[in-house]
Amino acid sequence: MNIFVIATTLQAGGGITIYKQFLSHLPEHIGQNKYWIFVNPVLPQVVIEGVIYISFPLQSKIKRTLFEDKLLKAEITKLRVKPDVVVSLQNKGYKCFNACKQLVYFHQSLPLYPGSYNPFKRSERYLFNYKHIFPRLVKRTWVKNTQFVVQTPVVKKRFASYFDIPLENVHVCFPDIEKIDPSQGEIHDWGDECFHFLYVSACAKYQNGITLIKAVELLYKKNPDLASKIRIHITSNPHRAPVMYKQIQKHGVADNFIFEDSIKHDLLMNYYKSISALLFPSSIETVGLPMLEAAAFGTPEIVADVDYAHYVVDGYEGVTYKNVEDYGAWAEAIENACNNKRIIIPLVQIRESEWFTFFKLTQG
Incomplete structure (x- = not known):
C-alpha cells in the first residue's frame, strides 16, 4: 500500500515528539508498504527503507492555508501516486483524499476543557484561537468515518463528546515515556536552608x-x-x-x-x-x-x-x-x-509501547 503521512505544520512542542516516536517505530511496522512523508524541513528525515520524504517549507499562515487545497494537490499530481491510506499527525484531515481511509492523530486538548481567554490580550489570543477557532477549522477537514488517535482514555472521552464522534472511531495510543532510573543522578545542593x-x-x-x-x-x-x-x-x-x-x-x-x-x-x-x-x-x-x-x-x-x-x-x-x-x-x-518529610515509594513505569495500535490502524 501507499501510505501518505502529513507532518508539514509541526514545528515545536508535543507534535515533534509524536513525529519522532512515529519514525522510531516505523521500521518494525512498515512491512511491504511504501510511506510518503510530507514534512516541514525542520523535522528530522531519518533514512528508512521504503520511506520517501517530501519537504514543504511552509512558514507563513497563508502558505499553510494554501497547502491544504493547492500545494499538496500539486505535489501529488507530480508524484503520480494515489494513496491507499492518509495519516495526519497534525489534527487535520484532508478532503482531497475523501476516497481513502484517513487516520488523524489528535493532540491538542485545549478545546476539550473549560477555559476563558481574551482575544484582545496578546498573551491569551493564541489560547482563544485554539479554544474557539481551531476546533471549527479542523472539524471541517475530517472526512466521514475518519479514525482518530488520542493519547489517553480521558482525552478519548472528552474528544468524542466535544466533536460528537462515535467512541469506536477514537483509539488510544499512550505515548512512549522515558524509563527513569531513580538511582541515577544526585541530590542538588541548593546552598541554603530554604x-x-x-x-x-x-x-x-x-x-x-x-x-x-x-x-x-x-x-x-x-x-x-x-x-x-x-x-x-x-x-x-x-x-x-x-x-x-x-x-x-x-x-x-x-x-x-x-x-x-x-x-x-x-x-x-x-x-x-x-x-x-x-x-x-x-x-x-x-x-x-x-x-x-x-x-x-x-x-x-x-x-x-x-x-x-x-x-x-x-x-x-x-x-x-x-x-x-x-x-x-x-x-x-x-x-x-x-x-512533613516522608519516604514515598516511586511510581514504577512498566507500560509497554502502544504504537502497535497506531500502525495496526494504518492497515487498509
Whole structure:
C-alpha cells in the first residue's frame, strides 16, 4: 500500500515528539508498504527503507492555508501516486483524499476543557484561537468515518463528546515515556536552608501560575517565617512569561520565585530528587509528563484536581490533588510539604509501547 503521512505544520512542542516516536517505530511496522512523508524541513528525515520524504517549507499562515487545497494537490499530481491510506499527525484531515481511509492523530486538548481567554490580550489570543477557532477549522477537514488517535482514555472521552464522534472511531495510543532510573543522578545542593519546589511550565494562563502566587501570598499572612524560605523554580524566563513575571512583582513575592529558563535534562532529574514537591496546577494537559518524571523518584506532588492528572499518576501515594481555585488549599499543601518529610515509594513505569495500535490502524 501507499501510505501518505502529513507532518508539514509541526514545528515545536508535543507534535515533534509524536513525529519522532512515529519514525522510531516505523521500521518494525512498515512491512511491504511504501510511506510518503510530507514534512516541514525542520523535522528530522531519518533514512528508512521504503520511506520517501517530501519537504514543504511552509512558514507563513497563508502558505499553510494554501497547502491544504493547492500545494499538496500539486505535489501529488507530480508524484503520480494515489494513496491507499492518509495519516495526519497534525489534527487535520484532508478532503482531497475523501476516497481513502484517513487516520488523524489528535493532540491538542485545549478545546476539550473549560477555559476563558481574551482575544484582545496578546498573551491569551493564541489560547482563544485554539479554544474557539481551531476546533471549527479542523472539524471541517475530517472526512466521514475518519479514525482518530488520542493519547489517553480521558482525552478519548472528552474528544468524542466535544466533536460528537462515535467512541469506536477514537483509539488510544499512550505515548512512549522515558524509563527513569531513580538511582541515577544526585541530590542538588541548593546552598541554603530554604524549601525548594519545581513548577515545570511555560506559564500559559491554563497552567495557573497565579494559583502558586496567591498561595505563597497567603502563606506570608499565616506563617511568614516559613513563607520567606520557599523557593519555587520555574522552567521559563520573564521574557517568555511576562504575565507571570508581572503578577509575581505585583503580589510582592519576587523573592519566592526563580526563573530558571529551560533546564537541561540531567539537572532536571537532579531537581526532581531534591525538591520538597513538584507543583503542577495546570488545568489542561494530555499527559502531564512532569508528574510521571517526579513520581519515578518518589517525589511529593501537588497537582490540579483534574481528570487527566488522576489518570496519569493513578495509584501514586505521593500525589495530593487540589482545586486550582482554592488558593488556601494550595498554601496548606505547600506548608505540609515543607513540614512533613516522608519516604514515598516511586511510581514504577512498566507500560509497554502502544504504537502497535497506531500502525495496526494504518492497515487498509
